[in-house]
């Protein structure tokens with residue numbers, strides 16, 4: 125397993141590498157975003173640990189550029205104090221999990237190992253979900269274990285947060301769920317967060333699932349409250 129550490133604080137970067145190597149991982153360090161993107165072009169990593177506050181382009185931009193290039197390496201972002209707005213911005217950019225600074229190295233390793241096993245983690249028996257690993261709606265097949273959505277001739281890779289949100293909506297089919305509940309249940313954010321942040325994720329899910337994303341029939345808006353998933357399946 126090879127991990128890329130993107131972190132401009134030398135001590136922290138060295139400390140993380142030391143720990144990863146002690147656990148049998150290979151680790152490389154990039155001290156800024158541009159260098160990180162270079163590293164990713166040159167070799168394949170199993171996961172990326174990505175600090176948000178970096179010189180030059182920030183971690184959000186690094187994540188967004190990787191995802192735009194169809195690179196779906198799992199990303200664990202490091203955020204200052206875990207500010208909810210940063211966490212959501214990171215998820216929008218395509219990161220998979222976050223760890224607020226400062227953190228304990230044991231927690232770091234646990235989060236990273238979880239991320240490396242994320243496909244396995246999304247399986248029905250692991251999550252205790254009522255929904256099977258394969259779910260079909262509107263002729264599109266959602267593969268929860270592989271974080272993919274397949275339709276005729278096309279496969280879309282979903283981020284971990286997109287697939288978690290989708291699963292949550294499907295589990296609550298025909299039930300209106302509020303934005304606040306979604307933030308708590310899917311993102312695990314308890315604090316007062318701007319709940320409109322969810323709307324961007326909903327827009328993306330509609331693009332994947334709906335025939336007419338601007339006239340949604342599956343991921344419906346319930347005005348003033350939240351959303352309701354209606355599969356239309358028999």
Ligand code: CA
Pocket residue numbers: 131132133175176177178
């Ligand atoms: Ca930093």
